[in-house]
Amino acid sequence: MSKKTTPQAIRGTQDIFGADAEAFAFVVETFERVRRLYRFRRVEMPVFEKTEVFARSLGETTDVVSKEMYSFEDRGGESLTLRPEFTAGIARAYLTNGWQQYAPLKVATHGPLFRYERPQKGRYRQFHQIDAEVIGAAEPQADVELLAMADQLLKELGINDVTLHLNTLGDAASREAWRAALIEYFRAVKDQLSEESQERLEKNPLRILDSKDLRDKPFLADAPKIDAFLSEEASAFFAAVTSGLDAAGVTWVRAESLVRGLDYYRHTAFEFIPDEGSASAAALGSQSTVLGGGRYDGLLESLGGAPTPAVGWAAGIERLAMLVGTSEDDWADVALVIEEEGLEALAAKAMRALREEALSAELFDTGSIRKRFDKASKSGASIIYVVRRQDGKLVGQAKGHDQGLWDSVTKVMELQLAEANR
């Protein structure tokens, strides 16, 4: 006879409860509200896709694809993957559902994503994001609107100590030329770079630019700058984005070394990052980016679609929730205390009646009769309504300071007791 053990939760998953769950819901509710203001349409996406949806769009060599995806074969032998991000799946849906007819299409969604990473503060294997995408819009105004929405969302969440860090990666040609120049520049000093940067030199030279390693720092200042490689169109595009942001009142800083990890990004790239020394920076630790995204004009082609311009961003709900502060537990309008046994039917009926009047109500009718009132007091409910028997009849008494609630609770309960006493 073996002892029963309780299975543990999967590493990197979370059971969100209490104040954390309230903060999580607050983030999602605020996002839903803001997204409507900007007329982004709600979409619901599958949690898994064919593996190639992600492999082809994110790039086979990216860390996400090469070592962080939850991939498995289904019973039909097909390779499927739990979504590590939203964009690729939405792009796929745009193509397979003929959503071109709605272009430019503004959509928003939220939900769980999965990445096999080492869990840390603000980083989980199952994590949650809110996401906004504009597909089929080549104009810089789309970038501006999207960023204005992100900015307003953060403000409405009460997060005021983060700033938009903005960069451009140029068009495909600009980006390639810059990349080649970076490889050439860093190859010359390869031996003096950190091991990690030596590896990055082959895989993702852009990443060397934001290396934190002291050995790399001396070479960063004189590294080739993207601005020198931008085509005329690319710089005009970036100029239009920045002036649009200024007009919309979105403050931003230029971040020349900001790059994106995934292959599909072009032109605008951005992250909202806590200001140095701010409360948000302290709350997030090393997971500094709270919202990030950019333009991905190349992505739909990589999935076999026609060349289609697009921009989008995503933000980690857990990270945002850490910044909105702990919201208080909210209290019930009424705590109904039944100081007698055998009144279960009355209790059930009265609770239903209270709730039908839109009063949030909690019932205390178990355990020590003497302590039921204690528990109701501690629950923090606005009105405590006590039912007990006096001279053979059930009587009720309401306690609390909120006159409006007091009246509506009393009204409902008087009726209930009158019926019960008949």
Next chain:
RNA sequence: GCGAUCGUAGCUCAGUUGGUUAGAGCGCCGGUUUGUGGUACCGGAGGUCGCGGGUUCGAACCCCGUCGAUCGCCCCA
């Protein structure tokens, strides 16, 4: 994938140089008390000291492994 710290009741933790039945507060359950029913007091339930090996006469405490958490690197939201 790499490094560091940590893992004792439901929760927060204490546990002296390894030594008899592992403790506290809060919470929970029951009771007593109270002339403002949220107070105070008493009692009770609840622990394979993460898990598995090892060292030792003896381990919560030392060693190894493993799982998990936390912090950082990498990467990213």
